[in-house]
Each structure stands twice: as C-alpha cells, then as structure tokens.
Amino acid sequence: DAKTTQPPSMDCAEGRAANLPCNHSTISGNEYVYWYRQIHSQGPQYIIHGLKNNETNEMASLIITEDRKSSTLILPHATLRDTAVYYCIVRKAAGNKLTFGGGTRVLVKP
Amino acid sequence: GAVVSQHPSWVICKSGTSVKIECRSLDFQATTMFWYRQFPKQSLMLMATSNEGSKATYEQGVEKDKFLINHASLTLSTLTVTSAHPEDSSFYICSAAGWLAGHTDTQYFGPGTRLTVL
Numbered sequence: 001d002a003k004t005t006q007p008p009s010m011d012c013a014e015g016r017a018a019n020l021p022c023n024h025s026t027i028s029g030n031e032y033v034y035w036y037r038q039i040h041s042q043g044p045q046y047i048i049h050g051l052k053n054n055e056t057n058e059m060a061s062l063i064i065t066e067d068r069k070s071s072t073l074i075l076p077h078a079t080l081r082d083t084a085v086y087y088c089i090v091r092k093a094a095g096n097k098l099t100f101g102g103g104t105r106v107l108v109k110p
Numbered sequence: 111g112a113v114v115s116q117h118p119s120w121v122i123c124k125s126g127t128s129v130k131i132e133c134r135s136l137d138f139q140a141t142t143m144f145w146y147r148q149f150p151k152q153s154l155m156l157m158a159t160s161n162e163g164s165k166a167t168y169e170q171g172v173e174k175d176k177f178l179i180n181h182a183s184l185t186l187s188t189l190t191v192t193s194a195h196p197e198d199s200s201f202y203i204c205s206a207a208g209w210l211a212g213h214t215d216t217q218y219f220g221p222g223t224r225l226t227v228l
Contacts, residue, residue, distance in 0.1 A: 038154075041224075043219035043220050046217070046219070097159065098144075100146075
C-alpha cells in the first residue's frame with residue numbers, strides 16, 4: 001500500500017474549520033484514501049474514505065486532488081472533542097489491511 | 111451501526127498466566143477481524159488478520175503460539191495472550207470488516223483492551 005505523509009501536529013481554533021493535509025504521491029489507481037482518528041486511550045474511529053471524488057458525511061469532508069497525490073480532511077467546525085490523532089491511510093480496494101503511520105496530533109484550542 | 115465491542119476493557123494479570131480478550135461486532139457480520147497492538151506514544155501495529163472459520167494470518171515478528179486467535183463466528187474473535195510477560199503489557203485493539211451500508215471492507219475498531227502484566 002502507498003505510504004502517506006502527514007504533519008506531526010497542528011493546532012486549531014474551536015469553532016473554526018480544521019484542514020488536515022495528507023500526501024500520498026505514490027498512490028495507485030485502485031487505492032482508497034481512508035481517514036481515522038484516535039482519541040486518547042480509545043480505539044480508532046472511522047471518519048471517511050474516498051477514491052477519486054470528494055466525499056462528505058456528518059463528520060467531515062474529504063477533498064482529493066485531481067491527480068490523487070494528496071488529500072485534505074476538513075472538519076467544518078472544530079470542537080474541543082475533536083482533539084485527537086488523525087490518521088490518513090491508503091488502502092487497496094481488494095485487500096483490507098490498514099497500515100498506520102504517525103498521524104497528525106490535532107489540538108483544538110478554545 | 112458499525113459497533114465493535116471488546117471485553118474486558120482492562121486487565122491486570124500475573125506473569126506466566128494467560129489472558130483472553132474478546133472482540134464482537136454487534137450489528138454486522140464481520141467476515142474479517144484484525145488484531146492490533148499499541149505501545150505508549152506509538153502508532154497501531156497490526157498483529158494478525160483472521161477470517162471466520164479459518165486460521166489467522168500473522169504479521170512478521172508476531173509469535174502465533176503466543177498470541178492465539180480464534181474467529182469461530184461472524185461476530186466473535188478472541189485473542190489469547192499465553193504465558194504473558196511484562197513486555198506484553200500494551201493496548202490491544204481489534205477491528206472488524208464486513209459489508210455494512212455499502213462501505214466495502216471498511217474496518218471498524220473496538221474500544222481497546224489495556225493489558226498490564228505484573
């Protein structure tokens with residue numbers, strides 16, 4: 001599976017949109033981009049995933065560039081409860097292994 | 111939907127004893143379940159993948175005789191840490207994947223089990 005690169009940490013202001021970048025320049029045509037987050041001492045929580053098109057659900061929006069080499073997870077109105085480590089993972093459609101990198105530690109501040 | 115539970119949420123045991131951790135998919139049938147381990151300040155590391163009714167596939171470096179995995183039904187997988195030692199102390203997390211609301215093979219994670227071996 002393609003490797004991803006994320007900033008190790010970022011701060012966000014409560015109530016503002018949080019934009020989390022992810023680079024996956026070696027992604028293949030049959031690989032999906034998945035986002036999970038892990039709040040301290042809990043199991044990871046599924047957020048969203050996409051292949052080519054932008055996706056939106058009740059938690060977040062996923063913007064994938066046209067060349068698919070990078071993506072951005074958008075939390076539209078960050079709250080203190082969104083403080084967590086966010087993982088961007090690229091996974092083949094046929095296989096279902098997830099390889100977790102270091103993720104981005106997001107701190108939402110009042 | 112997509113709820114995965116683990117039991118127990120935490121366990122303390124003596125060195126040399128065995129500990130069983132259960133992972134259940136509560137509202138969907140999990141064709142595949144996964145077991146991860148996470149040490150403090152580190153990311154999740156996949157230990158093994160199990161498909162219902164077949165033997166688990168272990169990642170390189172994970173001892174299959176020490177970490178016994180059973181996936182006897184589409185809603186239950188168990189991980190048994192045999193002859194546990196202090197270095198096995200970790201946060202063990204399971205995940206489950208199956209057809210759910212069109213999300214093909216999306217993994218949903220349990221809350222984790224914190225194992226402390228004294």
